[in-house]
Amino acid sequence: MSGHAVLRGEGLTIRFGGLVAMDDVDFVLEAGEILGVIGPNGAGKSTLFNLITGLYRPSAGKVFLNDRPLNGLPAHRIVQMGVSRTFQSSRLFADLSVLDNVIIGMHSRTHSGVFDALLRPSKARGELQQAAAKAGDLLRSVSASLYDQRERAASELAQADRRRLEIARALAAEPKVLLLDEPSSGMDDRDTDALIADIRGITARRPELSIMIIEHDMRLVAELPHRVMVIEYGRKIAEGSFQDIRNMPRVQEAYLGRKAAAHA
Numbered sequence: 654m655s656g657h658a659v660l661r662g663e664g665l666t667i668r669f670g671g672l673v674a675m676d677d678v679d680f681v682l683e684a685g686e687i688l689g690v691i692g693p694n695g696a697g698k699s700t701l702f703n704l705i706t707g708l709y710r711p712s713a714g715k716v717f718l719n720d721r722p723l724n725g726l727p728a729h730r731i732v733q734m735g736v737s738r739t740f741q742s743s744r745l746f747a748d749l750s751v752l753d754n755v756i757i758g759m760h761s762r763t764h765s766g767v768f769d770a771l772l773r774p775s776k777a778r779g780e781l782q783q784a785a786a787k788a789g790d791l792l793r794s795v796s797a798s799l800y801d802q803r804e805r806a807a808s809e810l811a812q813a814d815r816r817r818l819e820i821a822r823a824l825a826a827e828p829k830v831l832l833l834d835e836p837s838s839g840m841d842d843r844d845t846d847a848l849i850a851d852i853r854g855i856t857a858r859r860p861e862l863s864i865m866i867i868e869h870d871m872r873l874v875a876e877l878p879h880r881v882m883v884i885e886y887g888r889k890i891a892e893g894s895f896q897d898i899r900n901m902p903r904v905q906e907a908y909l910g911r912k913a914a915a916h917a
C-alpha cells in the first residue's frame with residue numbers, strides 16, 4: 654500500500670423519507686488496499702456503494718477519487734474515471750457468452766460507437782477483434798476455468814463462475830477502484846476458498862488496484878482485507894484490523910444483540 658488515498662468519503666449521508674440510511678460516514682481507501690465493509694443486514698453497506706458509484710445522490714457529504722469530487726457525476730462517467738463494481742444480485746447478460754459479457758465491460762474503453770459501426774465498419778471491426786483478444790487475456794488472468802468456458806452463455810455457468818465473471822467484467826473497465834458487493838454470496842466453503850485465491854491473484858497482478866469488499870462470510874473477511882470498517886444503522890461504529898474489530902464489544906453487540914454479546 655502506498656499511503657495515498659485513492660477514494661475518500663466525507664460526511665456521507667442519505668435519507669429516504671424518515672430513514673437515515675447513511676449517517677455522516679467518513680472513509681479512506683488507499684492505493685493497493687483491500688478494505689472490508691461489514692455490518693448486519695440493512696446496515697447500509699450497499700447504500701454506501703450506491704453513493705460512491707453515483708446510483709444514489711447523497712443528501713450531504715462528498716466522495717473524492719484522487720481528490721477529484723465525484724458528486725453529481727452520472728454513473729457511467731464514474732466508471733470511466735476508474736470506479737467499477739459488482740452487484741449483490743447478478744447483472745450479467747444471461748444469453749450472451751462469457752467473452753461478450755467481458756467485452757461489454759470494456760465498452761467505456763473502446764471508442765467506436767454506432768456511427769463508426771455504420772460508417773466505418775472496418776474500424777469498428779478492428780476494435781472488436783482487439784477487444785475480444787483483450788477480454789480473453791483478462792478472463793485467463795482471473796480464472797483459467799472461466800477462460801475455458803468463454804464461449805458458453807453466462808446463464809449456463811455455475812453460481813461461483815458467474816460471480817467470477819462479474820468480477821472479470823468489472824475489471825474490464827480497467828478500474829483504479831473495484832467495489833465487490835458480497836462476492837461469496839451463495840458459495841460453499843470450497844468456492845469461497847477459490848474466490849479468495851482468485852482475488853489474491855488479481856491483486857498480485859495489479860498491486861495498485863484498491864478494493865472495497867462487502868462481505869458476510871467472516872472467513873473471507875478474516876483473510877483478505879487489510880482493514881475492516883463496521884456499519885450499523887447507517888453509521889460507522891468501528892474500524893481497524895479484523896483482529897482488532899472482532900473483539901470490540903460494540904461490534905459484537907451489533908451482530909449478536911446487547912444481551913447475547915454480554916454472554917459471548
Ligand SMILES: Nc1ncnc2c1ncn2[C@@H]1O[C@H](COP(=O)(O)OP(=O)(O)OP(=O)(O)O)[C@@H](O)[C@H]1O
Pocket residue numbers: 669672674692693694695696697698699700701741
Ligand atoms: N432506494 C431506497 N429507498 C428506500 N430505502 C432504501 C433504499 N435503498 C436502501 N434503503 C434502505 O436503507 C437501509 C440500508 O440498506 P442497504 O441495502 O444499504 O443495507 P445492507 O447493509 O447492504 O444490507 P444487506 O446486508 O442485507 O445487503 C435499509 O433499511 C434499506 O431498506
